[in-house]
Amino acid sequence: MSRTVTISAEQPNGFVANIQMGDQQFVIDESGITQGIDTGPTPYDYIMSALGSCTVITLHMYAQRKQWPLQRAEVVLSHERVYAADCEHCDDKSAKISQITKKLKLTGDLTQEQRLRLEIISSKCPVQKTLQACIVIQTELVHE
Template sequence: MARAHAHVGETRYRVDLKAGHHALVADEHADLGGQDAGPAPYELLLAALGACTSITLKMYAERKSWPLAGVDVALLFTRDGDSQKIERTLTLEGDLDDAQRARLADIAERTPVTLTLKAGVAITTRLR
């Protein structure tokens, strides 16, 4: 289970976030009226996907005792009309063979956050 809390106050678009016991800040870019004090919401979404991808691949490689020295995940969110897309590019560091690299790319398609985004998730909203 994961928990987060977001609060926007007097500073236009600045959001103070608490995720677990970590404090973060989100904001809109200056061209959208914010002060760019932190990542914008879609940047946070991409960061979550990148973190999950990196962690999952590192865990998998460790369990297999594969020489994965590092994972770099570059992400881009684009929208064209009603069509939305995330492009993910993996750079795998270490002395991996082609089969290991292919397997890690396959695993990336099934990380928990990847599966959540691909499947969609129900969101309920209540007023307090």
């Protein structure tokens, strides 16, 4: 199922993007870059939100199917740019890669084996698979 998402930004504040998804509207705000103001989530906040929500939902779906007593799944995510290797080229900014760290907390009367299995399952959510795969983005200029 394909879903269309429309994003626009206008002057005088081109650092605030308006997102339209069906009947729902959201804002992404990067005005903090130039103005030091934080009035809304950034694009990376939304990426981490998509990853985190997909992770906890995947865990609950799996636990329900297995009839495991998972009461709550919580993921705390952080994003940073880190060096890809041993910092051999530390002066080269392109040597850094994006890294998201997931800290997983599972609540419920789960065995150690169940917890370890859920840790593995947490990396199998569709959003994580998409982020870790090669994504092809095709850009087309539309004339007015």
